[in-house]
Amino acid sequence: MIRHPVAATRTYVLVWVVLMILLTLTLGSAYIPLGSLNTVINLGIAVAKALLVMLFFMHLRSGHPVLRIFASAGFFWLALLIGLSLTDFLTR
Amino acid sequence: MPVRATYLNAGFSLWSWLSTHDHKRIAILYTISVTLFFFIGGAAATIIRLTLISPSGDLVSAETYNKLFTIHGVVMVWFFLIPSIPATLGNFLVPLMIGARDMAFPRLNLTSWYIYVLGGLFTIGAMIAGGADTGWTFYTPFSTMFSNSRVIAAVAGVFVVGFSSILTGLNFIVTIHKMRAPGMTWFRLPLFIWTMYATSIILVLATPVLAMTLALIVFERLLGVGVFDPALGGDPLLFQHLFWFYSHPAVYVMVLPAMGVASEIITCFSRKNIFGYRTMAFCILAIAVIGFLVWGHHMFVSGQSVYAGMVFSALSFLVSVPSAIKVFNWTATLYKGSIAFDAPMLYALGFVGLFMIGGMTGLFLASLALDVHLHDTYFVIAHFHYIMVGGSVMAFLGGIHYWWPKITGRIYPDRWARFAALTIFVGFNLTFFPQFILGYLGMPRRYHQYPPEFQVWNILSSAGASILAVGYLLPLGYLAWSLRYGARAGPNPWRAKGLEWQTPSPPPTDNFAATPVVTEGPYAYSATAAAHG
Amino acid sequence: MADSIVLKPQFDDAEQERVASDLGIWVFLATEILFFGALFAAYTITRIRYPEAFAVASRLTNITLGSINTGVLLTSSLTMALGVRSAKLGARTALIGWMCVTVVLGIAFLAIKSTEYYLDYTGHLVPALDFAHAGVHSGPIEIFFYMYFFMTGVHSIHMLVAICLVCVLIAMAWRRSFSPEYFTPVELGGLYWHLVDIVWIFLYPLLYLVSRS
Numbered sequence: 001m002i003r004h005p006v007a008a009t010r011t012y013v014l015v016w017v018v019l020m021i022l023l024t025l026t027l028g029s030a031y032i033p034l035g036s037l038n039t040v041i042n043l044g045i046a047v048a049k050a051l052l053v054m055l056f057f058m059h060l061r062s063g064h065p066v067l068r069i070f071a072s073a074g075f076f077w078l079a080l081l082i083g084l085s086l087t088d089f090l091t092r
Numbered sequence: 093m094p095v096r097a098t099y100l101n102a103g104f105s106l107w108s109w110l111s112t113h114d115h116k117r118i119a120i121l122y123t124i125s126v127t128l129f130f131f132i133g134g135a136a137a138t139i140i141r142l143t144l145i146s147p148s149g150d151l152v153s154a155e156t157y158n159k160l161f162t163i164h165g166v167v168m169v170w171f172f173l174i175p176s177i178p179a180t181l182g183n184f185l186v187p188l189m190i191g192a193r194d195m196a197f198p199r200l201n202l203t204s205w206y207i208y209v210l211g212g213l214f215t216i217g218a219m220i221a222g223g224a225d226t227g228w229t230f231y232t233p234f235s236t237m238f239s240n241s242r243v244i245a246a247v248a249g250v251f252v253v254g255f256s257s258i259l260t261g262l263n264f265i266v267t268i269h270k271m272r273a274p275g276m277t278w279f280r281l282p283l284f285i286w287t288m289y290a291t292s293i294i295l296v297l298a299t300p301v302l303a304m305t306l307a308l309i310v311f312e313r314l315l316g317v318g319v320f321d322p323a324l325g326g327d328p329l330l331f332q333h334l335f336w337f338y339s340h341p342a343v344y345v346m347v348l349p350a351m352g353v354a355s356e357i358i359t360c361f362s363r364k365n366i367f368g369y370r371t372m373a374f375c376i377l378a379i380a381v382i383g384f385l386v387w388g389h390h391m392f393v394s395g396q397s398v399y400a401g402m403v404f405s406a407l408s409f410l411v412s413v414p415s416a417i418k419v420f421n422w423t424a425t426l427y428k429g430s431i432a433f434d435a436p437m438l439y440a441l442g443f444v445g446l447f448m449i450g451g452m453t454g455l456f457l458a459s460l461a462l463d464v465h466l467h468d469t470y471f472v473i474a475h476f477h478y479i480m481v482g483g484s485v486m487a488f489l490g491g492i493h494y495w496w497p498k499i500t501g502r503i504y505p506d507r508w509a510r511f512a513a514l515t516i517f518v519g520f521n522l523t524f525f526p527q528f529i530l531g532y533l534g535m536p537r538r539y540h541q542y543p544p545e546f547q548v549w550n551i552l553s554s555a556g557a558s559i560l561a562v563g564y565l566l567p568l569g570y571l572a573w574s575l576r577y578g579a580r581a582g583p584n585p586w587r588a589k590g591l592e593w594q595t596p597s598p599p600p601t602d603n604f605a606a607t608p609v610v611t612e613g614p615y616a617y618s619a620t621a622a623a624h625g
Numbered sequence: 626m627a628d629s630i631v632l633k634p635q636f637d638d639a640e641q642e643r644v645a646s647d648l649g650i651w652v653f654l655a656t657e658i659l660f661f662g663a664l665f666a667a668y669t670i671t672r673i674r675y676p677e678a679f680a681v682a683s684r685l686t687n688i689t690l691g692s693i694n695t696g697v698l699l700t701s702s703l704t705m706a707l708g709v710r711s712a713k714l715g716a717r718t719a720l721i722g723w724m725c726v727t728v729v730l731g732i733a734f735l736a737i738k739s740t741e742y743y744l745d746y747t748g749h750l751v752p753a754l755d756f757a758h759a760g761v762h763s764g765p766i767e768i769f770f771y772m773y774f775f776m777t778g779v780h781s782i783h784m785l786v787a788i789c790l791v792c793v794l795i796a797m798a799w800r801r802s803f804s805p806e807y808f809t810p811v812e813l814g815g816l817y818w819h820l821v822d823i824v825w826i827f828l829y830p831l832l833y834l835v836s837r838s
Contacts, residue, residue: 006713016703026830027692033838040831049699049826057706059817062634064644066269067503070651074658077297081659082666085333088388088400089670194635196645262652270645271635300656304663308775315753317771324677324764330670334663526810607637 005062015056022049098501098598113198114601116499119184121205123492126172126180126520129212130564136160141554147547149540153324157540158225159241166246170253171212173480174342177349178295179208179260181491182288184499186264188592188599189282191273191608196266206260211253214468218245227538229339230319232331236312244310251306251508254299257345262293264288273591275610279370282590282614286373287352290380291480294348298384302338305331321388324481329395344383347447348376350487351418354440357494358422360588361437362429365615367421375414382411387592391464401460410459412451434586435509439516442517446482450475453528468538469533477524486516489567496571497581504574508566515603516563523558589616643809650813654820657783661824664776668831671768673768678765684771685750685758685766686773690741691833694734695825701730702822705791709815717798720811724795727818731788738781745770773832780828783821790814 026045031039055061060068095101101117102108109117140160143151152160158177187194195201218224224246235243268289269302309331312318320331328334358364366372388396388404422444431437453475456462466472497503526549537544542550584593595604672679695805708723750755751769760766794814797803803811 006710009707009710012703012706012710019699020696020717023692023695026834027688030830030834030837038836038838041836046827046830050823053702053765053819053823053826057702058816063647065646067651070648070655073297074655074662077384077670078654078659078662078665080661081301081334081337082669083667084385084388084400084403085330085337085670086673087403087695088329088333088391088397089327089673091397091399156722192635196635197649198635258656262649262656266645269648270641296652296656297659300660301663301666304660308663308667311775315771317752317756317767319671319768319771321768324768325675326671327674330667333670335667352776363792603632 008054011056019037019052022052043055096596097600098596099601100501100598106559111202113186113194113202115183115198115201116520116599116601118198118201118205119180119182120499122175122179122183122208123515125205125208125212126176129167129171130176132216133164133172134163134564135169135299137557139258140164141557143540144542144550145547147542147544147550148330149542152540154540155225155241155366156451158227158538159223161245162224162227162537163219164216166224166250169228169342170250170345170482171215173210173346174257174295174482175260176346176484176488177353178264178291178345179205179256181284181353181371181488181495182264182291182349183260184287185495185592186267186288187271187402188270188595188603189285189590189593190271190276191610192267192271193604195263196271200259201263204256204263207259208253208256209393211249211251211256213249213309214252214603216220218242218249221245226552230306230309230327230331231335232309232312233322234307236318236320237316237556241475243314247306247310249299251303251310251579254303254306256294256314260300261292261299264292265590267294268292273610276591277610280610280613282352283366283369283376284349284352284356284374287355287550290376291345291348293325294345294383296382298338298345301334302342303569305338308334322497329391330395332396333387336390336581337383338382340387340390341380341383343476343479344379346484348379350443350447350484351376353487353491353494354422354592355414356444356588357436357440357490358425358444358616359587359617360494361432361434361440363617364425366615367424367427368417369613369615372418372421374386374559378414379411382407382532386411386458389463392460393467398460403456403607405460405503410457412455415447415451419451420445424519427600433510435504435506435513436490436494436586437473438510438517439486442513444485445482445488446520448476450478452481453478466531466532468536469531470527470535470537473537474527474531477501477527478563481518482524486520489513492567492571494586495592496574497585498592498599500578500598501581501596502574503581504578505570508570510568512563512566515559515566519556519558519560520562523553523560524556526552526556590614635673639806646809648811650816654816657820657824661776661779664772664779665827665831668772669774671765671772672831672835675762675765675768678762679769680836681760682769682773683833684837685694685748687744687753687768688833688837690737690744691730691829694737694741696729697734697737697834698825701727701734702819704730705815705818709808709811712764712798712803712811713805715803715805717801717803720803721795721798724791724798724811727789728791728795729789731784735784735788742774745774749831762775776828776832783806787814787818787821790817795809834836 022045024044029041054071060071096347143157169448221242222242224243226239228245268285312320320326320328355366355378386404386408388400389408407545457466457475493509530546530549535542581597582598591608594608632639633642704723704726707719708727711719712724745751749755750770752767756767757765791814794811
């Protein structure tokens with residue numbers, strides 16, 4: 001019989017609580033005038049939320065390393081698209 | 093005497109073919125479809141070359157000429173070159189070469205062929221409805237705002253066929269990761285498998301960007317507003333960045349499989365292990381990765397910032413390095429090998445030489461100062477045709493000939509095959525070398541008229557094209573002949589290494605009687621042993 | 626019965642089938658990241674060129690409905706994850722229950738989104754329809770809303786597909802197709818659901834929170 005690691009319900013609910021806290025933080029901090037720091041905070045929180053979903057809800061934490069590589073590859077390649085394009089748009 | 097069960101006689105009805113899950117049958121479905129599209133794209137090229145015989149270019153109207161080079165590009169890129177080696181030879185050989193019974197997802201494999209056919213129908217429909225005149229690159233704002241041709245229909249065809257590529261790539265990646273036979277470690281894989289893997293990585297990461305970019309064109313054209321619209325503050329260059337982010341890696345989709353085929357053929361017909369196996373494998377991955385970083389070299393004179401131009405130029409020089417290393421290693425493999433000049437080897441050698449010329453001319457184009465003069469001239473056309481036709485198509489034909497006995501169980505007539513290979517080589521060079529000169533002299537691409545002083549080179553090129561056409565038609569003849577009258581092939585007529593040669597020709601549906609166990613590298617040839625027969 | 630799972634002929638054993646399916650879905654998810662990614666790239670580049678216009682435009686989005694929807698979607702990810710967990714444990718009733726809640730939350734998301742679209746329409750924020758925003762930034766603002774509708778539209782289509790997939794899973798669970806030994810479709814469906822959630826996690830700050838202070 002195949003045994004897969006089964007996380008406790010508590011873990012999932014805890015992650016959800018953190019996600020909700022992060023949502024509150026990102027919404028709340030948006031109303032505080034911090035200039036460009038607002039965007040940094042918001043995107044940082046978005047990344048944190050995404051990581052929580054991927055590591056816990058999508059089981060990447062306990063998954064095969066190859067899965068983590070392909071998960072990262074998607075984001076990494078998107079970063080390449082945006083980053084290298086910006087060498088044009090930021091230097092015109 | 094009972095007939096041996098093979099994948100070919102496991103059902104003779106049309107339905108048994110159209111509903112198959114067998115990767116080998118799907119490969120044949122693809123082979124028939126891509127060949128059909130090759131000749132459609134070739135027909136467009138024929139009319140183009142006929143038009144260009146005269147400087148007034150009035151065989152067809154200007155609008156028709158625009159539609160001809162558009163359909164030539166769209167069909168050749170998306171319906172021939174990108175699927176060619178992966179969907180035909182790749183589909184047939186990947187499970188065999190790794191010792192598996194089939195792909196990881198056979199039904200997905202069949203689905204990807206149906207998606208290909210659907211995309212093809214859209215594109216043929218677009219052609220019949222009048223065609224698009226934007227060029228295969230669909231640049232905005234012409235494609236979104238000013239073209240009065242069937243842009244949406246053509247784009248829809250490409251959008252659909254992209255999903256075929258994505259699913260094929262996904263299937264290859266999972267199959268190569270998870271379905272290898274015992275003992276088949278990563279560094280015992282044939283280099284062809286490495287190229288299928290790298291190609292698949294490109295397909296799954298790049299094609300989705302194209303799909304969305306095409307969707308953006310369609311909606312901008314339909315709605316009259318969009319993110320590329322300068323009147324609203326949009327930037328047409330944004331389209332070019334998104335388009336070439338896919339389309340440059342796409343050219344590595346077209347060439348990496350050809351490199352894989354070349355490695356298989358050169359080792360077999362030199363009776364030698366490949367020189368620098370691990371280096372070759374890493375170069376394959378390097379080409380795939382660095383290939384994603386160079387797309388701005390298509391945009392040097394588009395209005396892109398000159399600093400971005402410098403970055404992309406430097407990266408474009410970098411991507412040539414692993415390709416050059418591969419050429420050195422093929423050469424070193426040939427050195428002191430026991431060389432036989434069978435048709436597959438003629439194609440493989442042709443590939444190496446012509447790819448090298450195409451690649452070196454790429455360096456000219458990667459140089460900012462030179463590209464200012466060469467961009468949008470025939471120099472560019474010659475450059476990419478040397479790689480895609482002199483390189484990829486020759487390797488494709490080489491692969492078809494090399495694995496023909498395995499796929500069909502028949503031997504083709506060798507003299508005809510070698511004659512066709514030489515005809516193609518001569519015809520190809522006569523067609524495209526004059527185009528380097530035309531580009532250097534300043535003849536722009538996508539023009540149906542040109543100054544009279546360019547005529548002699550255009551005539552040479554068109555003459556070459558007629559010879560090339562003969563060369564491409566010959567295999568249709570003798571390969572078809574061999575299906576009926578060719579000698580029956582044994583499991584390993586070339587005495588090659590590789591798991592695909594350890595099973596009968598044609599293979600049974602399940603590929604192997606028993607799962608093979610791998611104990612050695614992929615090219616355990618010995619030149620001395622071959623010399624003694 | 627769920628015990629007699631038919632192993633597909635290309636696989637040697639159930640474990641190989643499971644790891645192959647897992648890798649397959651993750652490769653597919655990577656393609657989805659790049660599929661949406663092209664839109665994120667277009668958005669990013671346009672925003673860098675017109676920061677003030679995007680700030681003005683973002684303030685015109687409905688932050689209340691957008692924030693509620695974010696909460697709804699995050700919660701639906703929890704319920705879907707708990708559903709997958711139930712499948713692993715063979716708890717059929719819990720599995721069906723959690724997946725039903727997930728579907729309800731998904732439909733709630735789409736309902737709220739539709740309301741929001743209607744409000745955007747009455748506010749004359751739909752490009753090409755009756756977009757009316759006076760001012761020096763009106764061009765890039767129209768582009769913002771073009772991207773807003775495009776990105777949330779593509780996201781909503783994915784949401785619809787995800788809802789349909791989970792409904793199919795509910796039907797399969799009802800017919801006792803799953804067991805602790807075989808629940809791959811539930812796992813794959815869950816992963817797709819979470820991806821749709823992750824896309825929204827990034828859409829939310831980029832569309833709603835650009836300049837609220």
